[in-house]
Amino acid sequence: MVRLITHNLLACHAKGCTTNNFPLQFKDVSIELREAEFNADFLKGLLPRIEWKALVDAARQLGDTSLPLEQPEMVDDEFLKNLHHVLLEMHIEEGAMVCPNCSHVYAISNGIPNMLLSEHEIA
Amino acid sequence: MPAPTAVTATTISSDPQSYEDEHVHAVYDEIAPHFSSTRYKPWPIIARFISSIPAGWVGLDSGTGNGKYLPLPLDRPGEIWTVGMDRSRNLLSIARKAGEGDVVREVVWGDVLGNPWRNGSFDYTISIATIHHLATSARRKAAVQRLIQSVSPSHGRGLIYVWAIEQDGLSKRSIPSEGTEDDTQNPGQDVFVPWVLASQSPKAKPKARSKGNEDRLPEQNEISKPPGEAAEGEPQPKVFNRYYHMFAKGELAALLYEAAESLGLEVGPKPTDQITT
Numbered sequence: 001m002v003r004l005i006t007h008n009l010l011a012c013h014a015k016g017c018t019t020n021n022f023p024l025q026f027k028d029v030s031i032e033l034r035e036a037e038f039n040a041d042f043l044k045g046l047l048p049r050i051e052w053k054a055l056v057d058a059a060r061q062l063g064d065t066s067l068p069l070e071q072p073e074m075v076d077d078e079f080l081k082n083l084h085h086v087l088l089e090m091h092i093e094e095g096a097m098v099c100p101n102c103s104h105v106y107a108i109s110n111g112i113p114n115m116l117l118s119e120h121e122i123a
Numbered sequence: 124m125p126a127p128t129a130v131t132a133t134t135i136s137s138d139p140q141s142y143e144d145e146h147v148h149a150v151y152d153e154i155a156p157h158f159s160s161t162r163y164k165p166w167p168i169i170a171r172f173i174s175s176i177p178a179g180w181v182g183l184d185s186g187t188g189n190g191k192y193l194p195l196p197l198d199r200p201g202e203i204w205t206v207g208m209d210r211s212r213n214l215l216s217i218a219r220k221a222g223e224g225d226v227v228r229e230v231v232w233g234d235v236l237g238n239p240w241r242n243g244s245f246d247y248t249i250s251i252a253t254i255h256h257l258a259t260s261a262r263r264k265a266a267v268q269r270l271i272q273s274v275s276p277s278h279g280r281g282l283i284y285v286w287a288i289e290q291d292g293l294s295k296r297s298i299p300s301e302g303t304e305d306d307t308q309n310p311g312q313d314v315f316v317p318w319v320l321a322s323q324s325p326k327a328k329p330k331a332r333s334k335g336n337e338d339r340l341p342e343q344n345e346i347s348k349p350p351g352e353a354a355e356g357e358p359q360p361k362v363f364n365r366y367y368h369m370f371a372k373g374e375l376a377a378l379l380y381e382a383a384e385s386l387g388l389e390v391g392p393k394p395t396d397q398i399t400t
């Protein structure tokens with residue numbers, strides 16, 4: 001699946017593409033919303049290691065504006081609920097992710113992103 | 124002709140990449156449903172490792188197969204997230220739905236030699252019964268490098284499992300004794316491990332409910348019906364030869380050591396074959 005939790009980890013790995021290769025940009029995507037079990041301990045533990053700007057930008061690109069541009073200092077329930085929804089409930093089912101640097105296209109099909117490169121394309 | 128379930132020695136006859144394509148990737152794509160039905164139970168040592176991971180951590184299961192480790196730990200569902208990566212698209216379709224209920228897992232189609240992650244973005248990584256499918260020492264080392272690069276340099280943890288030549292006495296497999304296991308330049312042994320697909324019938328119910336041998340390598344291949352006992356008119360079993368590199372004693376530790384050093388890391392106490400940190 002590509003949810004934003006995974007998108008926040010993925011980077012382009014095409015040969016020679018080592019700068020500005022994150023975050024990948026969504027293109028022509030279709031999204032499905034599926035409820036996921038809320039777990040506050042997970043979200044609080046993860047929070048310090050999220051690439052925040054990448055997450056907020058991606059969420060906005062997908063039409064969700066619930067997250068603040070800056071990570072809040074005080075974490076309340078409403079914020080955690082929004083974060084939960086953005087990270088774990090928006091499934092990108094079809095479409096592609098494009099590298100902002102080299103424009104390599106990683107297709108998403110049936111919810112599974114294809115991050116394979118042929119051997120000569122690997123850095 | 125050896126029996127179709129015997130392990131046989133092999134040599135890499137073409138370039139390693141196309142060799143793996145033929146004797147690993149193509150095989151797993153073809154046997155995916157049957158393979159998955161025999162691999163439902165996590166090995167305890169890996170379950171224990173995952174149980175030790177603190178809340179909020181995100182991990183990579185490199186070579187996730189049917190994703191049986193993705194739902195763990197069962198007693199703390201959703202406290203950590205493991206993202207599964209595999210080379211087999213058919214296994215990933217199964218991994219996506221791994222575990223009880225209709226929880227959808229995060230899976231990515233990728234290769235253990237690729238590096239499609241922000242460096243150091245994971246808190247932990249596991250690679251179970253995967254690296255032994257790579258056909259040269261250099262490729263196995265590169266896969267270990269990728270694993271090290273994927274986890275946080277400050278707190279990352281990893282667990283790698285491969286098939287070793289030296290088995291505990293209970294293993295049912297007989298290992299060909301010829302070969303190079305004492306050769307320090309080229310340790311270990313390259314073998315074919317057959318997978319027997321007994322029936323192509325979609326109604327055939329996978330038997331494969333072996334008890335007690337799920338917690339160690341090598342994988343125990345369950346065969347629904349021994350070849351030769353197939354009744355008249357039934358389709359003959361199809362045998363797939365999967366390539367494995369069986370690791371010599373100390374080989375995995377040495378590989379880890381080399382991989383870490385080549386990345387400019389200082390290695391603490393020399394790792395053993397069973398590394399849990």
Ligand SMILES: [Zn+2]
Nearest residue numbers: 012017099102
């Ligand atoms: Zn790129």
